[in-house]
Amino acid sequence: YIKTNQLSDRSVIVQMFEWTWLDIAAECENFLGPNKYGAVQTSPATENVIVRLNTTRPWYERYQPISYKLTTRSGDEAAFLNMTTRCNKVGVRIYVDVVFNHMTGSHNESIGTGGSVATTQNNSYPGVPYTDEHFHHPECEISDYNNATEIRVCQLSGLKDLNQTIPYVRQKIIDYLNNLIDLGAAGIRVDAAKHMWPEDLNEIYKNLHNLNTNHGFRRNSRPYIYQEVAKDGVVTYNDYKDMGDITEFTAGNEIAQFFSGQKPLKNLSFYGGTGLDMMPSENAVVFVDNHDTQRASGILTYKNETIYKAALAFLLAHPYGQARITSSFYFTDFDEGPPANADESIKGPVINSNNQCTQESGWVCEHRWDTVARMVRFRNEVHKTQVANWWDNGNNQIAFSLDNKGFIAFNLEGTAMNTTLQTGLPAGTYCDIRSGKVQGTTCSGKIVAVSNTGQAIVTLSADELYLAVHVGTDS
Ligand code: LM2
Ligand code: CA
Numbered sequence: 001y002i003k004t005n006q007l008s009d010r011s012v013i014v015q016m017f018e019w020t021w022l023d024i025a026a027e028c029e030n031f032l033g034p035n036k037y038g039a040v041q042t043s044p045a046t047e048n049v050i051v052r053l054n055t056t057r058p059w060y061e062r063y064q065p066i067s068y069k070l071t072t073r074s075g076d077e078a079a080f081l082n083m084t085t086r087c088n089k090v091g092v093r094i095y096v097d098v099v100f101n102h103m104t105g106s107h108n109e110s111i112g113t114g115g116s117v118a119t120t121q122n123n124s125y126p127g128v129p130y131t132d133e134h135f136h137h138p139e140c141e142i143s144d145y146n147n148a149t150e151i152r153v154c155q156l157s158g159l160k161d162l163n164q165t166i167p168y169v170r171q172k173i174i175d176y177l178n179n180l181i182d183l184g185a186a187g188i189r190v191d192a193a194k195h196m197w198p199e200d201l202n203e204i205y206k207n208l209h210n211l212n213t214n215h216g217f218r219r220n221s222r223p224y225i226y227q228e229v230a231k232d233g234v235v236t237y238n239d240y241k242d243m244g245d246i247t248e249f250t251a252g253n254e255i256a257q258f259f260s261g262q263k264p265l266k267n268l269s270f271y272g273g274t275g276l277d278m279m280p281s282e283n284a285v286v287f288v289d290n291h292d293t294q295r296a297s298g299i300l301t302y303k304n305e306t307i308y309k310a311a312l313a314f315l316l317a318h319p320y321g322q323a324r325i326t327s328s329f330y331f332t333d334f335d336e337g338p339p340a341n342a343d344e345s346i347k348g349p350v351i352n353s354n355n356q357c358t359q360e361s362g363w364v365c366e367h368r369w370d371t372v373a374r375m376v377r378f379r380n381e382v383h384k385t386q387v388a389n390w391w392d393n394g395n396n397q398i399a400f401s402l403d404n405k406g407f408i409a410f411n412l413e414g415t416a417m418n419t420t421l422q423t424g425l426p427a428g429t430y431c432d433i434r435s436g437k438v439q440g441t442t443c444s445g446k447i448v449a450v451s452n453t454g455q456a457i458v459t460l461s462a463d464e465l466y467l468a469v470h471v472g473t474d475s
Contacts (some may be wrong), residue, residue, distance in 0.1 A: 003245075004224045004322060005186040005217065007091045010038035011383050012316065013324040014367045017291045018043050018059055018338035021075035022082040023348045024094075028083075031355075035373050036380050039224075040087065041189055041324065044097045045080060047127065047182065049104040049113035057344055058335040059291070063191065064104035064159065066129025068176035070183075071114030073346050077183070082428035084184030087255050088215040093186035095212045095224060100173045101192035102159035103130065103316075124158055124417045134169050134342045136161045143194075145233025147160050152197050177223075180456040181208060184215040187224030190244070194229040201227075205243055226285045226322070231277075248279045248321060252293055253284035256300045259311040265412055266392035272320030279321075284319035287451045294326065295334050302328055302364045309371050310410060310465040313434070317400075317468060319386060319409045323379060325372065328364040339363065374433035374468075381470045382406040385470055389424045393417075398460065401425065406470035407448075411460040418459045422441025428474035432467040441475065450474075 002008060002413045008392055014037050016024050032040065044062045047069045051061040062072065070077040071422040075446040092180050100390040103118070103125055104110060115128030116375060140154040141162075155161045162169055177188060205225060211217035225244030237246045253278060257263045272278055288311050300308045316323055329338045339347040350361035357365035366372055374460065382402035387394030391400040397417050399409035401424030411417040429449050431438045436445020448469050450456045 001221075002403065002440060003220075004038065005027070005093050005211065005221055006038035009383075010036050010091065011323065011379050012037055012042055013039045013285070013289075013322065014224055015097065015290060015324060015326045016348060016367075017155070017297075017326060017328055018041075018062075019074065019327070020346050020348065021079040025083040025086040026086035029089050029302040029375060030351075031368060032092045033087070034187045035102045035376060037092055037367070039093035039186065040094050041095045042083075043072070043074055044096060044099050044191070045072060045074065046099065046176065047071050047116055049110050049112055049118065050387075050456060052192050055334055056335060056362070057340065060335070065097055065099050065102075066104055066112035066118050066125060067116040068108060068172065068179075069112075069114045069116065069127060070179070071112075073113060073344070076114075080180075081183050084215060084416075085098070087405075088184055088186075091197055093224075094184065095187035095189055095226075096180050096185050097191060098177060098188045099191040100162065100164070100176070102156060102161050103194045104160060104412065106160075115166045115184075119161065128172055130162070130172070132285045134163060134166060136163050145235075148234050151233065151235050156192060156195055164196055164204070170200065170204055171206055177204070178207075178209045181210075181223055182212055184212050185223070186211060186217065186221075187226070188225040189247075190225060193227035193240055194235050198243065201240070202243050224260075237279055239412040245283050245322060246279050247290075248284035248286050249293070250276055250278050251284070251315070251321065252288050252290075252299055255311045255314060256298055259300060259314070259412070260305045261305075261396075261412065265396045265398045265410055266394055268314070268393070269390055271318060281320045284321035285324055286315060287324040287326065289326050290316050290324075291326065291328075294328060294367060295331075297334045302330075302366055306465065308331055309434075310367065310412075312366075312372055313375050313408065313466050313468060314410065316372075316379045317382070317402065317406065319382070319384075319402065329362050330359065330364055334427035340397075370437070371434055374437060377472075378406055378433065378468055378470045381472055391421055402470075404471075406468070407456075408466060408468040409458045409460065410466045411462075412465060414462055416459070416461050419455070420455055421432045421458050422454050423450050423456050424454055425450045425469070425471065426474070427454070430451075431473040431475075432469055433469055433473060435464070438473050438475075443473070443475075
């Protein structure tokens with residue numbers, strides 16, 4: 001049994017932030033399936049309140065549900081089913097971002113993307129329906145993260161806080177999640193999990209349906225659950241980790257510090273260990289950035305393209321955790337929503353002749369970057385191996401193998417590297433997947449020649465940040 005419900009030759013989640021269901025469906029067929037991505041994390045599927053700022057519909061309106069009807073700017077229920085059907089057919093699973101800690105914030109006028117209305121002043125959401133009695137009282141704002149009760153029963157940024165201890169509320173949430181599962185979803189990313197009582201979540205999770213066998217899932221498959229639990233204050237992942245996986249924010253924080261030169265790479269030998277208070281590998285979802293952290297500071301994103309690619313290579317090469325990458329749209333302001341047409345509908349990506357999304361289309365499409373797609377394949381090839389043959393120069397050059405399946409070396413020293421290292425690999429001529437790829441019988445990039453004893457000369461110039469080879473790129 002595979003907890004994530006991904007196919008056994010796949011291992012990476014891609015968050016397709018703000019993509020529409022039909023664009024995701026096409027991307028599954030055209031790129032994600034053929035390149036063996038394991039799963040897509042979608043934006044929230046439930047109807048949300050429409051928020052209009054001066055020039056934009058902010059992305060964050062999707063985190064303010066107004067009903068559990070599946071109509072958003074990403075599409076309606078029929079489009080959702082179209083997506084799960086087409087993605088499952090090419091072996092790509094759909095995990096849905098689910099928001100049920102809260103409903104909307106306070107708005108003078110509240111109209112939803114599916115036509116539902118709400119009177120937020122009275123906590124009235126007829127589209128579900130929820131009324132005042134279904135929310136926590138008295139209303140309060142979370143301010144003390146050392147108070148476990150406050151974190152659960154007060155409001156997060158003024159968002160109307162649902163009381164999941166009430167059986168009626170729980171049942172509404174269960175019905176909504178089961179609708180997604182019946183429609184072919186394979187898992188959920190639980191938004192704001194740490195703001196709900198673990199016992200209430202457990203009750204909800206227990207009542208979820210098995211996955212829909214009409215979508216190719218094995219009988220009795222359980223939905224994959226991973227929960228957003230940020231690391232601040234008195235509520236920790238320990239209360240949640242036995243019910244589902246946890247987003248491990250330390251990974252992205254640490255990777256940013258190492259790859260932007262604040263800590264020497266040699267200390268990455270501790271990555272994933274208990275010293276950093278990181279989750280056990282089998283419970284952690286790890287990422288360099290997500291839609292929240294890429295709008296905060298101290299995190300690497302597409303805006304630092306070169307080191308970001310090296311950071312993603314590390315994330316994807318290292319066996320720690322369930323890896324997730326983020327596919328973004330270009331933005332400058334925090335609020336800025338996805339690329340949209342004049343009628344406010346979300347624009348689709350435009351793919352150029354190099355199989356990349358055009359900048360003019362507004363979509364970054366990190367998942368299509370050659371080096372990223374090849375590292376996804378690397379991770380699939382080395383799946384279930386361990387770090388071996390660790391080497392470092394005592395500073396900013398490191399290398400390690402993944403048992404005898406893959407080998408990666410990083411050079412952030414600022415000077416050239418030219419060192420003979422043990423790669424752990426069978427003898428052969430391997431093709432570096434950062435600088436090129438195998439094309440028929442030739443390699444368009446750097447060649448790494450591994451001797452009968454597994455050794456190779458590793459050369460990286462001052463501005464070549466890494467090289468990576470794996471079995472399957474040898475000749
Ligand atoms: C999350 N994970 O646990 C999401 O990843 C994160 O993106 C969500 O916040 C958060 N939890 C709640 O679902 C985002 C965004 C907030 C935004 C909320 C709701 O980061 O800034 O808050 O969604 O849309 C916005 C305004 C805020 C206002 C609030 C209520 O930015 O100023 O607070 O709406 O109207 C008065
Ligand atoms: Ca709550």
